[in-house]
Amino acid sequence: MENKFPILETDRLVLREITPEDAENIFTYLSDKEVMKYYGLAPFQSVDEALDEIAWYQSIRENNTGIRWGITLKGKGEVIGSCGFLNIVSQHFRSDIGFELSKDYWGQGIAQESIEAVIKYGFEQLNLQRIQALIEPPNEASQKLVERQGFIKEGLLRNYEFTSGKFDNLYMYSLLKEDFEN
């Protein structure tokens, strides 16, 4: 992976590196119960947890297992959400994709515009062959988001994660490079 953080630009957005200075803004949405409902983490209770999350974004990039972009509106610096790759398995050319957006910005196609750029980067620059999305069945907005990008629902992974004291089933969605190219 190249050293300089790749900034991605779309019609309305700039996707950029997240730094500790963004902690307050990230805390705003990662402490929101609705945003965190199907996230696999409890809503954050302090800005320190946001700083830990940012440190994690930096560490996955350093060890080449992921990259996370901060979503900003053009002309405004503030991070309103994030998206990117995690659990990259380079020998298998595959990765999971993750995303979330501050509630104030839902329903405007911003997540769509962001992940479209991220997916393109994944196939063209990271040379991925397969991008996976693992989504809880009641998380309809996320399923709609990936289905609009052409992801295929492959099946239900039963009791796949243990979070907040319970086991969760997760749908496994995937998009292949060949689906993206055609």
Ligand SMILES: CC(C)(COP(=O)(O)OP(=O)(O)OC[C@H]1O[C@@H](n2cnc3c(N)ncnc32)[C@H](O)[C@@H]1OP(=O)(O)O)[C@@H](O)C(=O)NCCC(=O)NCCS
């Ligand atoms: C998943 C999430 C990012 C989706 O946000 P979103 O704003 O619904 O997603 P999109 O960018 O696809 O926007 C689509 C909506 O915007 C509308 N829209 C408005 N302008 C649009 C445009 N220019 N392009 C596309 N859609 C547009 C669409 O009609 C659609 O509305 P609908 O859902 O009523 O059909 C958001 O629900 C979220 O942050 N959820 C919590 C975090 C989470 O669960 N993350 C995933 C864990 S697996």
